[in-house]
Amino acid sequence: MLSFLLRSIGYTKKRSPISDFYSLPLPNDHLVESRLVYLSQLSGDKASIYSIVTESSKISFLDHFTLEHRRESTQDLMSIMRRLRNIGNTVGATRTYFKLDEGLAWNDLVCALYDTPDRHLRLYCIRLSNKIIVVGNGGPKNVRAWQDNPRLSREVHEMMHYSKIIRIRLNDGSLRVSDDNLKFEGDLMLTY
Amino acid sequence: MKKIKDMDTNYSSDLIGDLLNDINPQEGARIDYKMQLAAKIYAGLKSKGWKSLQLAEALNLKSPSLVSKWLSGTHNFTVDTLVDIQQVLGIKLIDIEPLENEHLHHSKAVKTIKK
Numbered sequence: 001m002l003s004f005l006l007r008s009i010g011y012t013k014k015r016s017p018i019s020d021f022y023s024l025p026l027p028n029d030h031l032v033e034s035r036l037v038y039l040s041q042l043s044g045d046k047a048s049i050y051s052i053v054t055e056s057s058k059i060s061f062l063d064h065f066t067l068e069h070r071r072e073s074t075q076d077l078m079s080i081m082r083r084l085r086n087i088g089n090t091v092g093a094t095r096t097y098f099k100l101d102e103g104l105a106w107n108d109l110v111c112a113l114y115d116t117p118d119r120h121l122r123l124y125c126i127r128l129s130n131k132i133i134v135v136g137n138g139g140p141k142n143v144r145a146w147q148d149n150p151r152l153s154r155e156v157h158e159m160m161h162y163s164k165i166i167r168i169r170l171n172d173g174s175l176r177v178s179d180d181n182l183k184f185e186g187d188l189m190l191t192y
Numbered sequence: 193m194k195k196i197k198d199m200d201t202n203y204s205s206d207l208i209g210d211l212l213n214d215i216n217p218q219e220g221a222r223i224d225y226k227m228q229l230a231a232k233i234y235a236g237l238k239s240k241g242w243k244s245l246q247l248a249e250a251l252n253l254k255s256p257s258l259v260s261k262w263l264s265g266t267h268n269f270t271v272d273t274l275v276d277i278q279q280v281l282g283i284k285l286i287d288i289e290p291l292e293n294e295h296l297h298h299s300k301a302v303k304t305i306k307k
Contacts, residue, residue: 035196037203041212051203055196059205066207078215081208082223083265090224091231096263114264189197 044089076121227265236281
């Protein structure tokens with residue numbers, strides 16, 4: 001049954017980092033309607049910053065993150081937004097700005113923007129390349145590992161879930177990267 | 193209300209806009225400089241074909257994790273650290289041009305006017 005489903009979404013059995021993912025079961029919440037949105041206030045000619053909106057809320061994950069933490073962590077949020085705008089317009093999404101390998105699978109591309117020193121407001125992302133990132137949600141990280149905090153755990157799993165959908169969709173061609181590698185093209189809906 | 197499939201791909205929000213606008217110019221410049229210093233150091237590493245470990249070794253650091261902090265774009269560098277890094281990587285991170293006579297004359301002129 002699984003192999004039939006995989007074939008129906010264009011899965012071919014070539015060996016690549018992405019193909020290893022298709023052996024994993026799909027998450028239970030795959031019916032949530034969601035789509036990628038391009039954050040025009042942060043993106044620029046060095047990198048595109050995307051986030052995700054769901055049908056139930058219609059505001060981006062980054063807005064949810066901001067709403068939740070703006071009272072107690074305004075300075076951190078300002079720093080995060082300024083850094084994201086720098087990534088979009090000046091320096092690009094260089095790997096060193098991110099704490100890589102935050103997800104459980106070696107190839108899920110889930111990472112976190114580095115926290116400002118002595119503060120620990122963590123924003124989880126999917127770093128597709130130097131030119132495209134998808135920002136999610138996060139929270140204060142006051143534990144050694146995100147697995148020790150149910151809220152952070154949920155956010156990381158959510159990004160792993162969307163990372164998987166994005167990479168399946170890139171593989172089947174319904175979602176594409178533009179010729180200049182800067183934008184997503186095609187169907188930005190992530191419902192799967 | 194619009195379905196998300198009918199939404200514009202370009203998304204902007206007052207929340208993000210307010211945060212970007214409310215940051216004071218000094219703090220904004222500090223963030224920009226930290227990120228650009230990190231970018232210059234990373235470019236210097238790549239042009240030498242080095243990894244963080246080799247920079248850590250060249251500077252006698254105990255661990256390359258400090259280099260990761262430098263490259264994170266959030267580190268508040270000391271002048272000592274910047275001088276050390278630019279020497280081993282052969283790059284310029286602090287630009288100290290000698291004071292030109294023109295500037296000295298200008299300072300003297302200002303003092304004279306003040307008197």
